[in-house]
Amino acid sequence: MRLNQRSWGELAADKRAATLAKVPEAWRLRTTQHHSTFHLQILDQDEIAITSQNTTQTASTIEAGHLTAVQVTTAFCKRAAIAHQINNCLHEIFFDQAVERAKQLDAYFAQHKKPCGPLHGVPVSLKDQFHVKDIDTTMGYVGWIGSNLGIKHPEQSHSVESQITTELLGLGAVLYCKTSLPQTLLFGETKNNIIGETLNPHNQNLSCGGSSGGEGALQALGGSTLGVGTDIGGSVRIPAAFNGIFSIKPTPERVSYREVANTNPGQNTYRSTVGFLNTSLDGLELILRSILSTEPWLRDPAVVPIPFRNQIVDDFLSRAERDGTAKTTDKPLKLGILWTDGQVRPHPPVTRGLQMVVDAVKEAGHKVLRLSCSVYSLDVALHYIR
Amino acid sequence: MRLNQRSWGELAADKRAATLAKVPEAWRLRTTQHHSTFHLQILDQDEIAITSQNTTQTASTIEAGHLTAVQVTTAFCKRAAIAHQINNCLHEIFFDQAVERAKQLDAYFAQHKKPCGPLHGVPVSLKDQFHVKDIDTTMGYVGWIGSNLGIKHPEQSHSVESQITTELLGLGAVLYCKTSLPQTLLFGETKNNIIGETLNPHNQNLSCGGSSGGEGALQALGGSTLGVGTDIGGSVRIPAAFNGIFSIKPTPERVSYREVANTNPGQNTYRSTVGFLNTSLDGLELILRSILSTEPWLRDPAVVPIPFRNQIVDDFLSRAERDGTAKTTDKPLKLGILWTDGQVRPHPPVTRGLQMVVDAVKEAGHKVLRLSCSVYSLDVALHYIR
Numbered sequence: 001m002r003l004n005q006r007s008w009g010e011l012a013a014d015k016r017a018a019t020l021a022k023v024p025e026a027w028r029l030r031t032t033q034h035h036s037t038f039h040l041q042i043l044d045q046d047e048i049a050i051t052s053q054n055t056t057q058t059a060s061t062i063e064a065g066h067l068t069a070v071q072v073t074t075a076f077c078k079r080a081a082i083a084h085q086i087n088n089c090l091h092e093i094f095f096d097q098a099v100e101r102a103k104q105l106d107a108y109f110a111q112h113k114k115p116c117g118p119l120h121g122v123p124v125s126l127k128d129q130f131h132v133k134d135i136d137t138t139m140g141y142v143g144w145i146g147s148n149l150g151i152k153h154p155e156q157s158h159s160v161e162s163q164i165t166t167e168l169l170g171l172g173a174v175l176y177c178k179t180s181l182p183q184t185l186l187f188g189e190t191k192n193n194i195i196g197e198t199l200n201p202h203n204q205n206l207s208c209g210g211s212s213g214g215e216g217a218l219q220a221l222g223g224s225t226l227g228v229g230t231d232i233g234g235s236v237r238i239p240a241a242f243n244g245i246f247s248i249k250p251t252p253e254r255v256s257y258r259e260v261a262n263t264n265p266g267q268n269t270y271r272s273t274v275g276f277l278n279t280s281l282d283g284l285e286l287i288l289r290s291i292l293s294t295e296p297w298l299r300d301p302a303v304v305p306i307p308f309r310n311q312i313v314d315d316f317l318s319r320a321e322r323d324g325t326a327k328t329t330d331k332p333l334k335l336g337i338l339w340t341d342g343q344v345r346p347h348p349p350v351t352r353g354l355q356m357v358v359d360a361v362k363e364a365g366h367k368v369l370r371l372s373c374s375v376y377s378l379d380v381a382l383h384y385i386r
Numbered sequence: 387m388r389l390n391q392r393s394w395g396e397l398a399a400d401k402r403a404a405t406l407a408k409v410p411e412a413w414r415l416r417t418t419q420h421h422s423t424f425h426l427q428i429l430d431q432d433e434i435a436i437t438s439q440n441t442t443q444t445a446s447t448i449e450a451g452h453l454t455a456v457q458v459t460t461a462f463c464k465r466a467a468i469a470h471q472i473n474n475c476l477h478e479i480f481f482d483q484a485v486e487r488a489k490q491l492d493a494y495f496a497q498h499k500k501p502c503g504p505l506h507g508v509p510v511s512l513k514d515q516f517h518v519k520d521i522d523t524t525m526g527y528v529g530w531i532g533s534n535l536g537i538k539h540p541e542q543s544h545s546v547e548s549q550i551t552t553e554l555l556g557l558g559a560v561l562y563c564k565t566s567l568p569q570t571l572l573f574g575e576t577k578n579n580i581i582g583e584t585l586n587p588h589n590q591n592l593s594c595g596g597s598s599g600g601e602g603a604l605q606a607l608g609g610s611t612l613g614v615g616t617d618i619g620g621s622v623r624i625p626a627a628f629n630g631i632f633s634i635k636p637t638p639e640r641v642s643y644r645e646v647a648n649t650n651p652g653q654n655t656y657r658s659t660v661g662f663l664n665t666s667l668d669g670l671e672l673i674l675r676s677i678l679s680t681e682p683w684l685r686d687p688a689v690v691p692i693p694f695r696n697q698i699v700d701d702f703l704s705r706a707e708r709d710g711t712a713k714t715t716d717k718p719l720k721l722g723i724l725w726t727d728g729q730v731r732p733h734p735p736v737t738r739g740l741q742m743v744v745d746a747v748k749e750a751g752h753k754v755l756r757l758s759c760s761v762y763s764l765d766v767a768l769h770y771i772r
Contacts, residue, residue: 268655304690 008142012194015138015145019195022093023081042082047075055122055225055283062109062121069102069109069121073174076123080177080223087204087221088195089214091128091178092135098123098176105172118290120172125224127212128178129185129261131160137261140183140192149261163258164228164274167294179214179227185263187211188238200242209242211235215277216243226287227277230260236275248284249275255291256300285313335361336371394528398580401524401531405581408479409467428468433461441508441611441669448495448507455488455495455507459560462509466563466609473590473607474581475600477514477564478521484509484562491558504676506558511610513598514564515571515647517546523647526569526578535647549644550614550660553680565600565613571649573597574624586628595628597621601663602629612673613663616646622661634670635661641677642686671699721747722757 027042050072053061061067077095084090108116131137131148135158138144147157168175183192190198190213198213200206201220208217212229216239219227229236231249240247252271262272278284289308297303315331337358339345358368413428436458439447447453463481470476494502517523517534521544524530533543554561569578576584576599584599586592587606594603598615602625605613615622617635626633638657648658664670675694683689723744725731744754
């Protein structure tokens, strides 16, 4: 039977099986019923310790020569394999490529006695919108299996690399897997016809969120500490909240979106933004600081040329160190909060959560103003209707 | 007869007459047939000299105490009045308000022995999208006569001020008139039902361009050296080219668009940008440098927080001074040019003009690359069709 005569269901099942087949036999779980101790079946104590570090600890342990990139990469590949078997959170697995890359990084370190960049040996997972050479980008579309974006010509496919992929590699990162997302994106859950559904590792009756849902689920299970996602209306923030990790959605055009797959190219009205997910807050600072240090605007004219503003962070840290607190009363921020747009209001538990944030921000010495819906973007509209 | 029973034609004629009535009798032209020596009927030699200076000369002459703000303002008001009588280039005239303001500036100068800002006493004309307190913003709509944006409630109308208006006043500018534009904007000529059509002062068989057409015509007749317009697809650049002056369309969100009237609020796909028109190149640098020195991003969160980058200009100037040329071969720029998108190409004279620019840029030591239509914004689209 010729390939193009097969049904979408068969094609999806084949892809699913091919991905799973990239998990070595020794890393297969004996049972996949939900259980919080799966990792004990596969990981030894060293690997558990390695995958329990956060991103900055991983980077500094490798920099100090206490761990090799191969040790770290192997441990995270194993744990990501376990996470995928429980939770269907991976679209692509390329552990071989990752270990090969880690060996090269270790050789660099042995020769130069220093890391090649701030992310030397740090495993980074990518949402399946980012192109990695030789690897599919399906975004969950059956029609894109075996290609990037459905381009199947052998000379054109698998040759693309997103700008941010290039930047991560230049900073020393190790890429090893791409994570699941909902078909067509712009959805707060993570389902598609290739991998099915990614559930919440804390409670598999619940969703892991979306659209960067695979990232959230993978990190909650310790299979990654640093992931790259995208966000228009919550696509890194929702999975971070649902899975108990951290995220940042930078302002659009702060980080390059060049050569990244998406559903609606040219839709610039509500712009999608490359964002980051991390198991700790300082990991988000590390990745933003590192990516901006490459001056991405020199390669992508859509990126606004603003470096990471160390001074703002340093001012804050030095004050905090000086005062022994995080209070910033000598240079407070002014923040606005919109409790309701006058038409709808959040459920009471959400309002309560927002109130906790407001209280914490005020406690830290900042000002919080209640915004009305006539402020800023709505003011022109109101000119017409008032 | 009640006002709201009058026809649109009568309302427009009344508005037209009311604007013209703000030109003092002594400044009325005896004939308005097209002629290049109209200004000699009204202006004395001093006023001709004042209005022949460019923006930076005006600023430095006032700063040196050689001219007062009142002298400069009066001269430009007179010459703008002449331009309007020839060319219908003004929507609003507020010379009284301007002279009052100039008197205050002179008092400040007398007291402090220094200017209040880099634009102290410099007359600035505004396209009729920018709100000035107590003045109409009609944008050429008959329905908006007597109001800003059609808001006619006496407590709400005429109280709005665009952020950039506030910034200009803070820098010391004198505002004295608002200039014509095509009804509904986004048009390369300048016609509306209130003032009719603004023609090209160099040849009244031709258009002055648009949509910031009134600015172009006014400056070509010496009635202003510095104007504020807006641009999506050429709206400051077309009038600058048609009238033989200079313009800059900054990158969107570099300058505040807050509280500026427009036709399609919320249309962010092709974003309109506040831009500047000037009779000389250094005037454009002065206005951009001055506006950015006010840190507009502190008041408008949509403005990208990038200051005027003196270093780039200073590097260039010091090299030019050192070498005695404008050659920049030690730090050349790389520029791209798209000769055709593969579907249409410009008329031969336009292509010849572009070739002149390419030759000049290369002669100055920069690199010019021929772009193909598969570069940058089109690359994703081509992924799908190739």
